[in-house]
Amino acid sequence: MEQKHQLLLDTARRLIRRGAYPHLSKLLSKIHPADIAHLFRYLDLKEQRILFNLIEDPEISAYVLSELDHSTGAQLLEQIDRETITEVLQEMPYDDAVDIIRNMPDELAEEILNIMQDEDSTEIEQLLSYDEDSAGGIMSTEIFSLREDMSVQEAIEALQRAEDVEMVFYLYVTDEYNHLVGVLSLRQLLTVPPQTQLKDIMTRDVIRVTTDTDQEEVAHLVARYNILAIPVVDESNKLMGIVTVDDVIDVMREEATEDIFKMAGASEEELLYGFKSFKIARLRLPWLLVNLFGGVITGYLMWMFKATLEQIVALVSFVPVITGMGGNVGGQSATIVVRGFATGRIDMGTLRRVFFKELRVGFIMGTVCGSTIGLVAWFWHHNPYLGLVVGLAMVTAMTVAASMGVLAPTFFKKIGVDPAIASSPFVQTANDITGILIYFGTATMFLQLLL
Structure with a gap:
C-alpha cells in the first residue's frame, strides 16, 4: 500500500480504537470518497460499520458501497435505519443498487423496495427480474438515445439537456418503437451539417447483446x-440498457476470482465468513475429501503391485517424483485451458x-525430466534398467497428465459444469492415480530385467 493510504489507514484505526468518532468524522469529510472506499478493503466488518456510520453524505456512502x-x-x-438505506440506494446507479439488494435478506429487500419512490423501485425490480450473471443483470437502464429522424442540431440540443444518464460513450439511435437501429459517435455528430438526419450518418451494424x-x-x-460500452436489447431488439467498460472490468475481476477459488478447491463464500473457522472448513472439505x-x-x-515392490x-524412491511431476504438468495444462475458456481464446x-x-509440450518436458531422473536412478541404485523404467514412466506419466489437463476441463464444460473445478485438485488426484498405474505397470513389464 502506498504511503498516503497507509497513513490514512493507521490514523483511522487509531481513532477507532480510542473511540474518537468526532475526529474520525472530520477526517472522513476531508478525504476523497475513493480513498475512503480504499480504506474499507483493509478493515474488518466491525471497523467498516463504525466508519460507514460516520459518513454523513448519502452520495459519498453510495460511492463507497459501489466500490x-x-x-x-x-x-x-x-x-442502519430503513429510510437511510433507501436514501443511499437512490444515490447509486440502478445496477449497483440491484447488486446490493440481491445480497440482502428477502424481507429487508422487499421492505426497501416498498419505501423507495415508484420510479426507482420499478427500475430496480425490472433489473432484479434478470439473472444476476446476465447482461440484463449488470446493465444500466439510465441510457441516452436519439430518434433516427432527428436532425444533427436537434440531437446536439437533446444531448445538452440530458441529465442523470450513464456516461455517453456512444450515441445510440432508435426508431419510433425504441428498436435499436444504429449508433454514432460524438465526433460524427459534430462534423456534419446541422440539418443532416441521424439515419443518414449512423452506423447500422451495431454490436449488441440480449x-x-x-x-x-x-x-x-x-x-x-x-469498445467502451455495448447496448443491451430484448428479444424484439428494443433498447433496454447499456453495459459500460467499468462494469466489464468488474465482471472480469469477479470471474477471475471465482475461477481461482474453484481451482484451489475453495469458494468466494469464505470472504463472507471472516474468521469463522468451522464454516470455512466446511466449504473447503468437499474437494479435500x-x-x-x-x-x-x-x-x-x-498394494496391488506389492509383489513388484517386494x-x-x-x-x-521415485513414487513421489512420478506422481508429483504428473500433477504439476496436468495442473499447468488445466490452468491454460480454463483460462482460455474464460477469456474466449479457446473454444x-x-x-x-x-x-x-x-x-x-508434455512429451518434450517428460523426455527431459525422464532422462534426468533415469540417470539419477541408474547412478543411485547402480541399475541401468531401473533408470530405464523410471525414465519411461516419467515420460508417459507427464504426457498423459498434459493430455488430461486439456480433456478434464473440456469434459466439464461439455456437460455444463464450470471447467475451473477440473483443475487442482481434481486433475491432481486423477494424475496421481494414472501416474501410479503407469509407473508400476512399466516396472512389472520390465520386472525380469530389474531383478
Whole structure:
C-alpha cells in the first residue's frame, strides 16, 4: 500500500480504537470518497460499520458501497435505519443498487423496495427480474438515445439537456418503437451539417447483446472489439440498457476470482465468513475429501503391485517424483485451458490444436525430466534398467497428465459444469492415480530385467 493510504489507514484505526468518532468524522469529510472506499478493503466488518456510520453524505456512502464487495455493502446497510438505506440506494446507479439488494435478506429487500419512490423501485425490480450473471443483470437502464429522424442540431440540443444518464460513450439511435437501429459517435455528430438526419450518418451494424447473454460473453465482446460500452436489447431488439467498460472490468475481476477459488478447491463464500473457522472448513472439505479418497485409491493400487515392490524395493524412491511431476504438468495444462475458456481464446473449434500442442509440450518436458531422473536412478541404485523404467514412466506419466489437463476441463464444460473445478485438485488426484498405474505397470513389464 502506498504511503498516503497507509497513513490514512493507521490514523483511522487509531481513532477507532480510542473511540474518537468526532475526529474520525472530520477526517472522513476531508478525504476523497475513493480513498475512503480504499480504506474499507483493509478493515474488518466491525471497523467498516463504525466508519460507514460516520459518513454523513448519502452520495459519498453510495460511492463507497459501489466500490465494495456487494455482500459487504449489504451487511453495512443492514445495520442502519430503513429510510437511510433507501436514501443511499437512490444515490447509486440502478445496477449497483440491484447488486446490493440481491445480497440482502428477502424481507429487508422487499421492505426497501416498498419505501423507495415508484420510479426507482420499478427500475430496480425490472433489473432484479434478470439473472444476476446476465447482461440484463449488470446493465444500466439510465441510457441516452436519439430518434433516427432527428436532425444533427436537434440531437446536439437533446444531448445538452440530458441529465442523470450513464456516461455517453456512444450515441445510440432508435426508431419510433425504441428498436435499436444504429449508433454514432460524438465526433460524427459534430462534423456534419446541422440539418443532416441521424439515419443518414449512423452506423447500422451495431454490436449488441440480449438481456439473457451471459456476462462473460459480454466481457469477451467488449474486449474483442475494443469498445467502451455495448447496448443491451430484448428479444424484439428494443433498447433496454447499456453495459459500460467499468462494469466489464468488474465482471472480469469477479470471474477471475471465482475461477481461482474453484481451482484451489475453495469458494468466494469464505470472504463472507471472516474468521469463522468451522464454516470455512466446511466449504473447503468437499474437494479435500476428493483428494483423500484419491489418495486411498493410490495406496490401494500400490498394494496391488506389492509383489513388484517386494522384489524391487528401490521403486519406492521415485513414487513421489512420478506422481508429483504428473500433477504439476496436468495442473499447468488445466490452468491454460480454463483460462482460455474464460477469456474466449479457446473454444471447441480450436480445442484439437490445443490438445495436440499440450500433448507435444508434455512429451518434450517428460523426455527431459525422464532422462534426468533415469540417470539419477541408474547412478543411485547402480541399475541401468531401473533408470530405464523410471525414465519411461516419467515420460508417459507427464504426457498423459498434459493430455488430461486439456480433456478434464473440456469434459466439464461439455456437460455444463464450470471447467475451473477440473483443475487442482481434481486433475491432481486423477494424475496421481494414472501416474501410479503407469509407473508400476512399466516396472512389472520390465520386472525380469530389474531383478
